[in-house]
Amino acid sequence: MIFLSKIYVKYKSGISDPESINILSALDKLGFNNAKNLSTGKFFELTIESKDLKSAKNEIKEICNQLLTNPVIEQYSFDVYEFNQ
Amino acid sequence: MKFGIIVFPGTWSDKDCKYAVSDNLGQKSKYIWHKESDLSGIDSIIIPGGFSFGDHLRVGALAQVSPIMNSIRDYVKKGFPVIGICNGFQILCEAGILPGALIRNKNLKFKCKWVNLQISNNNTIFSSETDSKKILKIPVSHGEGNFQVDPKTLNKIENSENVVFRYCDSDGKINSESNPNGSINNIAGIMNNKGNVLGMMPHPERACNSNLGSNDGNLIFQSMINHVNK
Numbered sequence: 001m002i003f004l005s006k007i008y009v010k011y012k013s014g015i016s017d018p019e020s021i022n023i024l025s026a027l028d029k030l031g032f033n034n035a036k037n038l039s040t041g042k043f044f045e046l047t048i049e050s051k052d053l054k055s056a057k058n059e060i061k062e063i064c065n066q067l068l069t070n071p072v073i074e075q076y077s078f079d080v081y082e083f084n085q
Numbered sequence: 086m087k088f089g090i091i092v093f094p095g096t097w098s099d100k101d102c103k104y105a106v107s108d109n110l111g112q113k114s115k116y117i118w119h120k121e122s123d124l125s126g127i128d129s130i131i132i133p134g135g136f137s138f139g140d141h142l143r144v145g146a147l148a149q150v151s152p153i154m155n156s157i158r159d160y161v162k163k164g165f166p167v168i169g170i171c172n173g174f175q176i177l178c179e180a181g182i183l184p185g186a187l188i189r190n191k192n193l194k195f196k197c198k199w200v201n202l203q204i205s206n207n208n209t210i211f212s213s214e215t216d217s218k219k220i221l222k223i224p225v226s227h228g229e230g231n232f233q234v235d236p237k238t239l240n241k242i243e244n245s246e247n248v249v250f251r252y253c254d255s256d257g258k259i260n261s262e263s264n265p266n267g268s269i270n271n272i273a274g275i276m277n278n279k280g281n282v283l284g285m286m287p288h289p290e291r292a293c294n295s296n297l298g299s300n301d302g303n304l305i306f307q308s309m310i311n312h313v314n315k
Contacts, residue, residue, distance in 0.1 A: 011188075015233055018191045018267065067150070070143055070179065072186045073233060 003048050003056040004083040009069050009076045010041030044068060047083055056080055086313040087113040089127035091157075091173075093137035093148045094119070098170065098290060102133045105290035106306050119151040128313045129166040130157065132173030134226070134288060144187060144229045145175035154180055166210050166309050167282045171227055174274075174284030183277055183284045184242060185234035191267025195228040199298065200265055200287060202273055203253040206246045209276060211283040214308040220257050221250070221301040223287040225265055230286040232268035232275075242275055250274035250285055 011017045019040045027035045046063070050056035057080055064076045088106045092099050099116060107114045115127070119137075124130070138147035148154070154176075161167055161182055169177040177183040190196055202221040204212055215221070234242065242248060250273040254263040259271045266286070274285030289302025 014235070015188070016191075016267070018189050018193055018231070022193060067142070067146065070146070070186050072178070072184075072235070073188060 001050060001052065001056075002083040003050055003053065003080050005044075005046045005048060005056070005060050005078050005080045007044040007046060007060070007064060007068060007076060007078040008041060009044070009064075009074050010039045011073055012075050015073050053080060053082070086128040086310055087115065087126060089115055089117045089124060089130045091130060091132045091153055092116050092118055093135070093151060093176075095136040095139055096133055096172070097135035098133035098288065099135075101288070101290040102131045102170070105293040105302065106131070109293050110303065110306055110310065112310060117153060119148065119153045122152050122156045124156050124160050127160075127165075129309050130160065130168070132157075132167065132169040132176055133290070134171030134173060137172055137176060140229075143179065145172060145177075145179035148172075148176045149180040158182065161277070161279075161282055164279065164281050166312060168211060168305070168309065169282070169284040170288055170290065171225075171230070171286055174286055175229065177282060177284045182282055183275060184238050185232055185275070187229050187286070188231045188233055189229050190227070190231050190265070195226075196230070196265045197224070197226040198265065199224050200273070201253050201255055201257075201263060202250040202287060203257050203259060205248045205251050209249055209280055209283070209308075210312045211276065211305055211308050212249055214304045214311060218257075219301075220253065220255065221292075221304070222299040223289055223292040223302055224298075225287045226291075227266070227286055230266040230268065232266075232272045232286070234269060239269060242272075243270070245278060247276050247278065247280075248272055248274070249276055249283060250287070
């Protein structure tokens with residue numbers, strides 16, 4: 001079976017992200033004073049072949065832990081869908 | 086002694102490092118391509134600066150899966166000295182050989198300038214030739230040199246005196262004005278617990294001759310040479 005995964009990566013709380021701080025400050029300058037918090041991050045779409053949903057999720061976790069994220073500074077979440085080509 | 090200088094696609098300071106240790110300090114050296122794995126006969130390794138694999142994904146992230154990195158992990162376990170400079174430091178962190186990570190500079194600017202370094206620990210393989218009171222003048226050249234680490238690991242690094250260099254002003258004072266990138270505790274260079282791996286953002290190879298503006302970088306390479314020749 002082919003699965004499509006959408007993977008979201010952002011800095012862990014406690015890691016000061018200078019890019020987010022500067023974007024938030026720019027929003028403030030534009031008058032969007034209601035904007036209080038902002039996180040930047042990365043988005044990946046990955047298709048993966050696997051025997052079932054559980055195995056697909058396990059492999060995606062491994063991929064995230066070993067390469068797509070740096071666990072020292074980043075956290076991730078993902079959604080997985082059965083992919084019908 | 087013989088230095089091994091690791092070269093990844095996108096490495097750019099390899100020739101400067103060779104100049105610093107061979108032309109300048111008279112030591113043997115050899116470029117080692119990242120797909121190689123043989124480190125026999127190499128007394129010490131330099132992982133130079135640059136943009137390995139175009140900094141894709143994260144700085145150092147793709148280099149850490151190159152074949153040479155498994156050999157470097159074994160080499161480190163055996164106790165040989167390894168210095169990672171700039172992108173080399175980022176690679177060592179991504180590989181888990183050094184703690185922490187390097188993220189975008191606080192003001193989002195690429196910084197290419199001379200900095201002053203306070204020697205926090207001169208009792209190491211990499212700093213034994215320095216005087217703890219001396220302020221080193223060495224340039225930085227990076228966009229992602231902002232060293233970050235979780236509070237628990239930071240305590241461990243500080244308590245075990247694994248911080249070797251900190252950004253300071255010309256009087257040796259540690260303050261935010263002298264910190265070029267926002268690194269926590271002004272950290273510019275750290276070593277592993279065993280003390281045989283140093284990662285630093287400033288470029289000692291670009292401060293190896295007074296014609297370049299400083300020769301303070303020689304003290305770091307000379308410390309390594311003296312350690313190997315002991």
